[in-house]
Amino acid sequence: MKQYLPMKVTVSIIKADIGGLPGHAWVHPKILEFAAERLREEQRSGLLIDYFVYNVGDDMSLLMTHTKGENNPDIHGLAWSIFKEATENIAKKVKLYGAGQDLLKDTFSGNIRGGLGPQVAEMEFEERPSEPLVVFAADKTEPGAFNLPFYRIFADPFNTAGLVIDPAMHQGGFRFEILDVYEGKVYLLDAPENSYDILGLIGTPGRYIIRRIYRKSDLVQASVTSVERLNLIAGRYVGKDDPVAIVRAQHGLPAVGEVLEAFAYPHLVEGWMRGGSHVGPLMPAKMVSIDQERKIALGPKMTRFDGPPKVIALGFQLHDGYLEGPRGLI
Numbered sequence: 001m002k003q004y005l006p007m008k009v010t011v012s013i014i015k016a017d018i019g020g021l022p023g024h025a026w027v028h029p030k031i032l033e034f035a036a037e038r039l040r041e042e043q044r045s046g047l048l049i050d051y052f053v054y055n056v057g058d059d060m061s062l063l064m065t066h067t068k069g070e071n072n073p074d075i076h077g078l079a080w081s082i083f084k085e086a087t088e089n090i091a092k093k094v095k096l097y098g099a100g101q102d103l104l105k106d107t108f109s110g111n112i113r114g115g116l117g118p119q120v121a122e123m124e125f126e127e128r129p130s131e132p133l134v135v136f137a138a139d140k141t142e143p144g145a146f147n148l149p150f151y152r153i154f155a156d157p158f159n160t161a162g163l164v165i166d167p168a169m170h171q172g173g174f175r176f177e178i179l180d181v182y183e184g185k186v187y188l189l190d191a192p193e194n195s196y197d198i199l200g201l202i203g204t205p206g207r208y209i210i211r212r213i214y215r216k217s218d219l220v221q222a223s224v225t226s227v228e229r230l231n232l233i234a235g236r237y238v239g240k241d242d243p244v245a246i247v248r249a250q251h252g253l254p255a256v257g258e259v260l261e262a263f264a265y266p267h268l269v270e271g272w273m274r275g276g277s278h279v280g281p282l283m284p285a286k287m288v289s290i291d292q293e294r295k296i297a298l299g300p301k302m303t304r305f306d307g308p309p310k311v312i313a314l315g316f317q318l319h320d321g322y323l324e325g326p327r328g329l330i
């Protein structure tokens with residue numbers, strides 16, 4: 001009988017807006033193709049196990065799997081060089097709108113988290129015998145837009161029946177790591193015991209953001225949300241950042257359907273039109289196309305008033321670090 005050997009895998013998403021086609025609408029398909037080609041080279045070189053490239057609106061996400069852990073200079077440097085080269089060789093050449101807008105510094109200093117501009121969501125974990133992953137990306141909004149749906153996924157039994165039925169979740173619930181982006185403080189609060197305190201914070205989504213969620217009984221990490229630019233500006237608010245997030249599902253964690261159900265309600269979020277001066281409903285949106293061979297997916301198109309704020313979800317099965325899929329889940 002084949003023995004199951006647990007393996008530590010890191011799933012990294014690094015994303016940036018390096019120019020829109022037209023205005024703030026969409027990523028140029030040539031940029032997605034360029035990024036996929038570069039990541040393919042690094043898969044051949046052995047740096048990456050697997051990868052996938054996709055966009056929502058004007059933001060391109062590089063999804064990468066590897067064994068290097070979080071904050072690895074090779075992985076961050078690869079993403080930075082892809083964003084830089086695509087800016088110089090494509091975005092600036094064809095004069096995309098806001099070419100290179102998220103690249104705030106000229107040189108790479110070993111970690112994208114050092115205020116360089118792109119957003120990062122990374123999670124290192126031991127791969128389970130079956131490892132379903134749901135990857136979210138949102139456009140024209142802010143990281144706090146995920147507060148309400150993530151609370152409902154991991155703390156609301158009317159959304160997630162597993163909190164009542166599944167013994168692994170029933171015993172202990174989940175621990176929420178919440179970041180105060182004004183003060184740089186981190187709060188660790190447990191649901192259901194501290195539900196009212198969690199809600200008291202995350203109801204102010206421009207200030208308090210759910211960054212990570214753990215299963216309390218064994219501290220298995222279940223989710224991570226990007227908070228990068230907001231993270232380092234304790235005491236000063238620098239504005240909106242379209243967020244990405246990774247959620248692990250099933251087998252002692254919420255089911256894929258429970259993870260998605262929380263997005264069925266289009267609650268109002270900030271970040272729409274003119275530097276985020278408008279609020280709008282967070283709309284689940286369908287990918288235009290998913291090409292599993294080329295490992296590229298094209299995100300939904302803007303429909304009205306540079307918006308609305310929208311969220312996409314891609315579903316993968318991870319196996320030995322390889323990304324099976326994805327399926328568009330919305």
Ligand SMILES: [Mg+2]
Pocket residue numbers: 017057058059139140242
């Ligand atoms: Mg955007």
